[in-house]
Amino acid sequence: MSIYPIMLSQTKFIQRDKLNYPFEERGLQFGDGVYEVIRIYSGNYYLLNEHITRLFRSAEAVKINLPFTKEEISSLLMDLLKENNVTTDAKVYLQATRGSAPRDHVFPLDVAANVYAYVQPLPRNVELLGSGVSTITHRDTRWENCYIKSLNLLPNVLAKQEAKEQGCYEAILHKDGFVTECSASNVYLVKDGAIHTHPIRKNILHGCVRISVEKFANDLKIPFMENGFSIEDIGAADELFLTSSTSEIMPIIQVDGNLVADGKPGNITKQLQTEYERDAHISSAHKMAAE
The missing domain is CATH 3.20.10.10 (D-amino Acid Aminotransferase, subunit A, domain 2)
Known part of the structure; x- marks a missing residue:
């Protein structure tokens, strides 16, 4: 398990073992979501803007409405490092799905996207x-x-x-x-x-x-x-x-x-x-x- 116990869920920070979604979650059942893996060196993001731009491009392509702006998610990701006191080499996994709803191929109405991110250690090879x-x-x-x-x-x-x-x-x-x-x-x-x-x-x-x-x-x-x-x-x-x-x-x-x-x-x-x-x-x- 990661040595960084705090993760981002929606716009809140929670303990990793507290994350819980219904079993009818579109990322789980359809792969209906997008993601990014962002590199960190000595506690600092590398190419953060490029990754966030690509996340929004992917989400737009599959018609997922992200519940924040690029600036807001960038700020939250910066706070995620602070919450975990990240000072070494690591990576952040960031995922957004269309949300939780009864299983149906058609997009659900009025359902919020599920978004989370967490940090894992990643020494350079x-x-x-x-x-x-x-x-x-x-x-x-x-x-x-x-x-x-x-x-x-x-x-x-x-x-x-x-x-x-x-x-x-x-x-x-x-x-x-x-x-x-x-x-x-x-x-x-x-x-x-x-x-x-x-x-x-x-x-x-x-x-x-x-x-x-x-x-x-x-x-x-x-x-x-x-x-x-x-x-x-x-x-x-x-x-x-x-x-x-x-x-x-x-x-x-x-x-x-x-x-x-x-x-x-x-x-x-x-x-x-x-x-x-x-x-x-x-x-x-x-x-x-x-x-």
């Missing part, structure tokens, strides 16, 4: 960030609106589980031979000094860390190409990496048992990691403590 990870490839069987960060994650779960069973960190998803993203992260290929990734469309999640990666690449004068790449392109890649709020900028050194280039994190990936640490205010002392 410094070892894997330095050494890189192995992945598998997996056919993308998800729906067409993956830009919505919805609770309907069963295809993602199955892909991630297959990767786990093969001793790997992630599953690289592909459709019609072209890579979309991973089961829980965006993915990028580096070739001849340029970064390639799937264009922002409805069939992938618009990652918050991806926004940072594009900015870092522009600052470093590294071409950031939203032109996609194929499964076959992976074999000729100079580097490969993935990004998410929990994985940060993670080097991929092996795919389906085959090494990526020399099997070591590449120079561009390392440069992006350095920029990420600077942007997230991760100090050298902090990195050494994590090790």
